[in-house]
Amino acid sequence: MSWAILCESSDLAVQCLAAGQAIGLSVTTAVSEATELRADAQKQLARGVPTALVFLTDPSLDDLVELSHAARESAQPVAICLPSHGAASSIASSAS
Numbered sequence: 001m002s003w004a005i006l007c008e009s010s011d012l013a014v015q016c017l018a019a020g021q022a023i024g025l026s027v028t029t030a031v032s033e034a035t036e037l038r039a040d041a042q043k044q045l046a047r048g049v050p051t052a053l054v055f056l057t058d059p060s061l062d063d064l065v066e067l068s069h070a071a072r073e074s075a076q077p078v079a080i081c082l083p084s085h086g087a088a089s090s091i092a093s094s095a096s
Contacts, residue, residue, distance in 0.1 A: 002026040052079040
């Protein structure tokens, strides 16, 4: 099973790809704007692809509810990652 991992920064995408490879998990990574993560995840789920999202900013409750509906409808898992605020600040500043 191959996972799609959608990230808010290219640094996170590279780290997720390396982590997936290290444990033998087949992954593809992509960078999406924060405002597009939910829509991009819904597209992946509709294609039947297990999807993970790595947010630098807290997702809205609406985003979480819509993602849960999309996951249920597609019968695919969705994983959410929220790096700690300290780590997120460090990643965001290194990406700038």
